[in-house]
Amino acid sequence: MTTISSVIRTHAARRPGAPALVCGDQTLTWSELHARSNRVADALQKAGVGAGDRVAFLDKNGNEYFELLFAAAKLGAVLVAINFRLTAREVAFIVHDAEARVFVVGAEFMPLVSELAGALESVRTLVVIGGNEHQVAYAGWRDAGADVDPGVVTSSSDVAFQFYSSGTTGNPKGVLLSHDNVFGLLPTSSEKWGVDANSVNLVALPLFHVGGGGWAMVGMFHGCKSVVVRDVDPTGLIKLIGEHRVTHAFLVPVLLHFMQQVPAARTGDFSSLQLIVYGASPISEPVLAGAVRLMGCKFAQAYGLTETTGAIVTLPPEDHDPEGPHRHRLRAAGKPHDGVELKIVAPDSDVELPVGVPGEIWTRSRQNMLGYWRNAEGTAAAITRDGWLKTGDVGYFDEDGYLYIHDRVKDMIISGGENIYPAEVENILMKHPGVADVAVIGIPSDVWGESPFAVVVAKPGETIDPQELLAFARQHLAKFKVPVGVKTVPALPRTPTGKLLKRELRAPYWHGRERAVS
Template structure:
């Protein structure tokens, strides 16, 4: 993995301090203060090397060491909650679990809430924002009723963060509720890529707006919903398909342990939707079964036209799917048309 070197200002630590002392959404409006004299036992459990073999040991560590606060990437939550008997563990010391860094499916999030039985808080940010810029608070994690829709949200921006949604590659504002590229401006934004002025100019405008490369929309209440990376969007027959939506639908199938959706070449439609599925242990789903499952939940143009199976899916250390590696065998030798 190539490191990203960015520059920032003294305003960034101040914003980070404000974030660390902001409400975490726990019971009674508890506040998380990382500079207090009182020491809380917090562990960062987001490294995914050795998964799923390490999952059982990490569950045991949560109970044995009476961990009060934990940070997870979704891939870790996925593997932890798939351990047999995970929901019977003693996690009574947990005050909060913070998660982020990559998309999480409804199925994994609901299963995690039921397993650990503590407040959950989601954060979203980028290297270029030098930290989190949104938070989905604990009270926004209802699993039933009309507020359950917020489980698909990345939350609301912090007070010092501004958002715009624009048509990808342009400055044209999208209508409310329409999907576009997220632009953000705040004191947290980086000043540029070290030694790469051209890339800085493409990413950061003169008036401070940062192109995140993430596609999404804002609802009427100001919640941010991210649909996918702009570059991962599939254009099939002129229709835009965001893989994360398809992955979320397929992950609800009881035989699916993990899933990635990519665009592959198609002579008629330009690209078509392919799902790559890791079956659960002992399961043997058929491609037509999974396609029918998706068709019952999504518009037909969004559904996979083919399904491949794999033992594992490639991810980086923070749990993000490596879509480029997945696409490579299907696009090798062709002129690329990946967005």
């Protein structure tokens, strides 16, 4: 297996009757998933989709995502899953940027899509999951297609995924991941995390995120059963783990925190769990220790980016003993995977720094993205001519080769696993009639790791009402991007050349902490 389409074709032939997906009360075997994706591929072809085209998807996790993913792959097309927490304006940008010919939308998101009339110029076919007689309903659209594999052969260098990541200038960037990028990681997952054909893989994170869509492919590569979670809640996750005898899961620390707080934690059955991989943000020692006590399985931390096709560094289970002699390693990201090169580079240079000295983390491996969709300038800024990807994270190595994350070069906030670029939030807040200047910073959060916070300067004669400003932000931004608070100041600190000194704004909130990120 070297491409996404080869995964479904291989397992449909070798394990036709084995369960592939479980979502709610619906189970699909590999042969059923293969047949459904054939029918969807035929429907896509009739809608004018061919090799290199994009198909947009806006819905929560469900079996339909995988039907579309494999259908598009069988045509050499690419599925673009969109963050369902975004506003209409943000969704419209992505659909337009990807030039999607077909747009598949969950019924609960149709009110949002209805706001986009006239903004979806590239879309020729709109299909609604759970639609009615007045819409092109997904089930009927799919089932009208022929159960025939189109047989298109794709190259390992072709694009497999196009994930959208928030941009530093306010607009999201389409991260292009090839089949070769994806299969640089998948074969190592057995050795790193113990996933095999007999595993039961919990897919709890959103599939528009590399931690959701990428992790799902780990289980699918091995042909195991994947339990897909549509609506994430701690009590429901605990129930699913026991009910389906889940062996492996990828979770963000905030979920591990919430799962310890609900009454179901005391009665849940965690006996089937073998390994929980966590990532997207560091975990606090109390949350980790509590999760280990509660679940009784092994834990591993994964560090990576969308641009690195997910994990490139793992902190293995043996380094997860809060009482052991190497307890300090709980603060580490881990060690690089085989075939992954890492180096620490001095800011604004290519000079490699020695052990213990923080600098920007650069990486080079088979997993580095192809680049950003139709963004040559952004690609050139991220990847050097000799193939090193600049992560934007600041870190250092210790004497034992463990990587530690210290800060960020990029002006970015990670809240509950979601990337937030302050520039986008600032652009919206600056449209408020009472705001003269604004800076959005990340402040510590015991629950989310970090949260966005706005520091604003009012126009002369104006008074900023924090709640009114936040209500304004909620009209234009996804909920997770809206600041948790507002502070009004006379002026923002700037250099003589006008550069904003965000470190000065952040310093009081991070005082006394080992690192300037959570």
